[in-house]
Amino acid sequence: MFGSLWQIIYIAIFVTTLYALIEAARTPAQAFPAADKQTKGLWTGLLGVGTFLSLSAAVGFFYFFSFLALVAALIYLLDVRPATRSVGRADGPYGPW
Numbered sequence: 464m465f466g467s468l469w470q471i472i473y474i475a476i477f478v479t480t481l482y483a484l485i486e487a488a489r490t491p492a493q494a495f496p497a498a499d500k501q502t503k504g505l506w507t508g509l510l511g512v513g514t515f516l517s518l519s520a521a522v523g524f525f526y527f528f529s530f531l532a533l534v535a536a537l538i539y540l541l542d543v544r545p546a547t548r549s550v551g552r553a554d555g556p557y558g559p560w
Contacts, residue, residue: 470521476533477517483536483544484510490547498546506543509535 487510492503500506513532520529 473517473521473526473529476529476536477514477521479540480510480514480517480532480536483539484514486544487539490544494547494550495543497550498543500543500546506539510539 484507487503487506490503495501495503495506513535516525516528517532519525
């Protein structure tokens with residue numbers, strides 16, 4: 464019973480890290496330094512390794528590292544992605560003026 468629950472959790476972590484990796488790959492490289500964040504290469508590398516580790520946790524290996532991958536994905540999705548999306552647009556922090 465608990466084994467299948469953990470399997471669902473690991474699959475959800477994999478989907479989250481994969482989504483973060485795709486979003487990082489789609490973001491222009493100039494947006495990262497303009498938003499005062501690390502480089503695109505660093506984020507795609509971290510999220511790529513995290514996606515691999517979370518996939519391996521979903522099939523039975525590296526369980527603890529999948530939570531580290533989740534932390535990296537959440538930092539990207541909640542901090543870096545909003546900052547890089549606002550670069551180059553005329554929107555203010557609360558929407559268009």
